[in-house]
Amino acid sequence: MSGRLRQLATTIGMHLFLVVFTLLTLAPLLYVLKLAFSEGETGLSSLALWPDQPSIANFVEVLGREEKGVWVFGQHLWNSVVISAATTVLGMVLACTAAYAFSRFRFPGREGGLIAFLVSQMFPGILMMIPLFIVMQALGLLNKQLGLILVYSTTAIPFCVWMLKGYFDTIPKDLEESALMDGASRFTIFWKIMLPLSAPALAVTALFSFMTAWNEFVLAYTFMTEPSSFTLPVEIQMYVGEQIQWGLFAAASVVVSIPVMALFFVLQKHLVAGLTAGSVKG
Numbered sequence: 001m002s003g004r005l006r007q008l009a010t011t012i013g014m015h016l017f018l019v020v021f022t023l024l025t026l027a028p029l030l031y032v033l034k035l036a037f038s039e040g041e042t043g044l045s046s047l048a049l050w051p052d053q054p055s056i057a058n059f060v061e062v063l064g065r066e067e068k069g070v071w072v073f074g075q076h077l078w079n080s081v082v083i084s085a086a087t088t089v090l091g092m093v094l095a096c097t098a099a100y101a102f103s104r105f106r107f108p109g110r111e112g113g114l115i116a117f118l119v120s121q122m123f124p125g126i127l128m129m130i131p132l133f134i135v136m137q138a139l140g141l142l143n144k145q146l147g148l149i150l151v152y153s154t155t156a157i158p159f160c161v162w163m164l165k166g167y168f169d170t171i172p173k174d175l176e177e178s179a180l181m182d183g184a185s186r187f188t189i190f191w192k193i194m195l196p197l198s199a200p201a202l203a204v205t206a207l208f209s210f211m212t213a214w215n216e217f218v219l220a221y222t223f224m225t226e227p228s229s230f231t232l233p234v235e236i237q238m239y240v241g242e243q244i245q246w247g248l249f250a251a252a253s254v255v256v257s258i259p260v261m262a263l264f265f266v267l268q269k270h271l272v273a274g275l276t277a278g279s280v281k282g
Contacts, residue, residue, distance in 0.1 A: 035250035044246060058251035070228075072235070080214060080231045083145050087152040087213040088206050095157050095205060099164030100190055104176070114165075117158040125155045126218050136223060143226045151223070152213040160205040167201035168194065203267040211260055232256045 030049040039055035046052075065072045101107075102114060132151055133142075141147030171194065179189045195202065217233040224230055236256065239249040 032250045032253060035246050036254045038247055058247040059255065062248055062252045062255060067227075075228060076230050076232050076235045079145065079229060080233075083148050083152065083231060084210050084213040086145070086149045087156065088209040090149060091153040091156045091160055091209040091212075092202070092206055094153065095160035095164055095209075096195065096202070097190075098157070099161045099168055100194060102161065103165045103168035104173075114162075117161055120158045121162075129219060129222060132219070133222060141223075143224055143229045145229070147223055148213070148220060148231075151219055152216065153209075156209045156212045160209060163205050163208075164198065164201055167198050171197055207263055207267055210263065214256075214260060 027049065031047075034049055034051050035044070036058055037054045037056065038051040039053060039057045063073050102110060136142050136147045136151070139147075141150070175193055175197075176189050179193060184192075215233060216231075217237065220231045221234050221237065224234065232252075233256070236249060236252045239245045239252060
């Protein structure tokens with residue numbers, strides 16, 4: 001076999017492998033979409049990846065459900081949006097300032113603080129559930145949005161600090177030295193030079209903070225016991241209680257995934273640069 005034919009066979013084989021692997025990866029998602037667009041529980045009757053009779057009845061029921069005159073989905077959507085947005089803002093403010101300090105200043109405890117942040121990422125957040133519950137109960141923050149905002153922010157901060165520190169390290173210090181010689185303060189340098197240059201890393205960390213709060217279920221289910229304070233993941237869990245309603249569960253899952261997918265599309269220009277820039281110092 002000539003070298004050209006061998007290269008062609010290799011290319012075809014690689015593409016076939018990628019196509020098969022892609023289909024296997026997408027199969028669960030396609031099955032969820034099938035259940036979401038199947039009326040009732042008819043989608044469970046076969047393993048096909050498309051509904052026999054497409055219907056939006058599940059979405060109508062999920063989005064239009066009311067209890068005691070209250071739009072349930074809208075109430076839970078508002079809770080999730082407020083908690084996720086506040087978590088993102090608070091987490092970014094704290095992570096940006098901490099990462100800048102760790103990147104540019106040398107102070108006692110610096111190395112220990114970085115290691116502590118790194119070690120905290122080795123343990124699952126659920127490990128701290130009981131201590132957090134006790135603290136929140138003592139502070140009267142159970143069933144309050146502020147409690148979840150503080151918990152989610154502190155959970156996301158270690159990753160965000162390391163992510164931003166790695167990016168800040170790649171920005172030449174000569175820029176700051178030139179600004180200092182021109183009379184700029186440290187805050188001006190941080191606000192008008194470092195943050196604009198760090199847009200890719202900021203996009204990644206903001207998305208991570210938002211997803212941490214938007215998708216989290218266990219802590220929200222534990223700390224929020226009043227139906228009016230539930231978030232969307234907690235609402236989705238209600239469809240798999242004593243009577244499992246797979247169609248409604250799938251429809252609710254699809255709806256809840258839309259904001260995160262939208263953020264990915266909006267921030268996609270910065271995601272690759274933000275994820276890779278901190279890995280190489282230069």
